[in-house]
Amino acid sequence: MQVDELLELLRKANLLESKTTDIQLEEIVNMVEKYYAPETTLKAKLEQEKFDSYIAANPMLKRANQEAAARKQRQEEARKRAEQRKLEAEGDSQGEE
Numbered sequence: 009m010q011v012d013e014l015l016e017l018l019r020k021a022n023l024l025e026s027k028t029t030d031i032q033l034e035e036i037v038n039m040v041e042k043y044y045a046p047e048t049t050l051k052a053k054l055e056q057e058k059f060d061s062y063i064a065a066n067p068m069l070k071r072a073n074q075e076a077a078a079r080k081q082r083q084e085e086a087r088k089r090a091e092q093r094k095l096e097a098e099g100d101s102q103g104e105e
Contacts, residue, residue: 011040014036015033018036
């Protein structure tokens with residue numbers, strides 16, 4: 009049985025994401041991970057050492073994130089400048105009246 013099949017089975021039985029039960033998705037994930045090899049669990053994959061080696065093996069990820077953040081900041085600054093120009097233009101037109 010695949011994990012997605014198990015989740016669907018639990019949903020159909022109203023044992024997951026139901027208003028009448030307290031079982032949460034996290035609990036299901038923990039139960040499923042008990043029967044898998046420890047190195048394949050989410051907890052093992054998120055250990056700092058493995059994360060650091062993953063980042064070292066994929067250096068573009070970090071740079072891509074930095075570039076996206078820089079692009080977002082430039083867009084925000086451009087929006088603020090446009091807003092400021094609009095306010096100045098409105099002030100100039102009111103001063104002429």
